[in-house]
Amino acid sequence: MLTREIAKTIVLETSLRLNRNINIMDEKGIIIASGDTSRIDDIHEGALEVLKSGKTLIIHPNEKGVWRGAQPGINLPILFQDRIVGVIGITGNPEDIKELGGIVKMTTELMIKEKFIASQLEWKQRTKEMIIEELLKGSPSYSNIERGLNLIGLNLKSPFITHIIQLTERNIMNQSLTDKMEGIIGEKHGLVGFISINRMFVAFLGLTQQEADKKLRSIYLELKKLRLKFRLAYSTPFQSMSKFNQSYIDCDLALKITDVEEDLISFAEVEAKALIYKIDRAWGERFSNRIMNKTLNKFADTLEAYFKNNLNIQKTADDLYLHRNTLIYRLNKIEEETGYDPKVFKDALTIQLALWTDKKLKSEEFIK
Template identity: 25%
Template sequence: MISNQVLQTTIDGLRSIARVDLCVVDVDGKMIATTSEEMSNCLGAAQDFSRSPADSQEVQGYQFFKIFDEAQLEYILVIGGSGEDVYMIGKMVAFQIQSLLVAYKERFDKDNFIKNLLLDNLLLVDIYSRAKKLHIPTDVSRVALIIESENSRDSNVLELMRGSFGSNNKDFITAVDENNVIVVKELVEADAGKEIERAARTIDDFLEKEGIAGVRIAYGTIVKEIKEVSRSYKEAKMALDVGKIFFDERNIIAYNELGIGRLIYQLPIPLCKMFIKEIFGGKSPDDFDEETLTTINKFFENSLNVSETSRQLFIHRNTLVYRLDKLQKSTGLDLRVFEDAITFKIALMVVKYMKYMETFEY
């Protein structure tokens, strides 16, 4: 938990006060920090001492002390010299390092590790070293889910989730801001896609029963390395935003279901305005009357099938053809032609995206 540099700085400072050489060895007998290279002579004895039942011991002119992280042996402190004064100095140094362990454990516990992992605040070497220290597997399949509720800031979603789903030590439930709760879920089933969908449904049903309104859940793609968890989280964030724009009727959305909406979401607004102007001139789809908009949407829902669309709209086929002809005259686009239909569909989505982004400008 403590970096080697911190340990080295600590014992250097203590040596300048106590005037005795110090060495910190891990349980494998590897030297972590030392004030004198001559202390390497005691590595074998330190490893032997780590297997003994004693908490402190004097061997061949060196004092050995065990330093525990809770009940687990973490380091062996070796101090050069013998006598009561040296023993007292050793106890004080061991206590100082023990205090550092407690402080760093509090700082870098699993929750903080996951938060920093999600936010890309960790170097690659730190990700794996801390994961090992916290006994978190690094090569299992995981996915990040984001949970948002209608009144995120006023709800107790995080507490509810931890209370009901937090007992599973394979999954992590945390929050990096006051708006969303994040679940980093470990996947164990062969059909991971169904496992994620089932987990999302379970969370949604649970929060609904708890009276949490307007729950939306988004999740990223599956990653197989712990270093990739932040990517899944970023994908889930995008899925949440894009889902609000183009899939507002759905409360669970996956990143790989966003389709072309994912591309439109990344377009700059000036480019969107230029595109709409080229397609509709000075007009906007908002200028179309309700009848025209209903006809367009139903035509797309039925995959450009004239007969099925007219049946569902309860109008004659010729009436639908007349409406499509009228739309073609005003826009220059014939929705019965696939290429024109695609252009029109994209234009409608771009307008929807622009309207959504306008809400953040005020």
């Protein structure tokens, strides 16, 4: 656990604060970090004594040369999880530095503990992201997934809900954001990890619909609180691990086919539109060419607002800053020139499908 990298960090930070030379010795008594680089890799006999006895060793000026590789100062055991993992030495007159010994020892042990915790979290997060990567494959290896789950002590309990958080601007580290998401969901009910630089994957595990809705709301509010620029899409609930790949595709498509200003998107709410993006191109062109004309293209924005407001004329007029009569005139004009009455559900559905198909063809976003 006491690596040369950690030892070097400890020496740099403590030497600067104390203006004293600090030496770190490993479990074999070898100096692995020192303010005096010429001493690195030397055997420190004083450290060997500390490792053997488990007690602090004070070397007085008149004892210089008694312990090979050692100079006057104080040498203290470094403990981690009730085991001596090394020795820290402070060079100088023991009378001048004896009060510093305990502080330096405590600081060193805390730094080692922090480094250990950080490395454990990093290892655990890498394992989670390996599991996520496997789950999102078309043909996942369930043995690899099970092996990873056993390592981190997690059980993938259904039902599952997949979420994609697409980030465009942020000022928070990946691990910090991951920790916040897991804190909201609960470690046993969530699988969280980054799958690309600005895309986070979040899976809910074994939650009721009511619990899932509540936690989704909490996640959304936390992202807003952090002032992140994001878009969040989530799938419909599913029961089988084999469906993670499709649920991810659904979320990805939901992000593509919705307005960039929408920051919370339910795939269930755009599923009908998503079907258009899955149809054969030739069929889509045939349908679009038959229905679309200059009038529908001209009034496309009006129709989209009208459909978004569930065929409510007054709400649509308000959204478009139009007089109610102006909107009614446009709707009547559409009926006259196309034969489809937007005020009638069957005709409105046909027009909506045509608008979606036309938009899909123009954007060239085809899902095979």
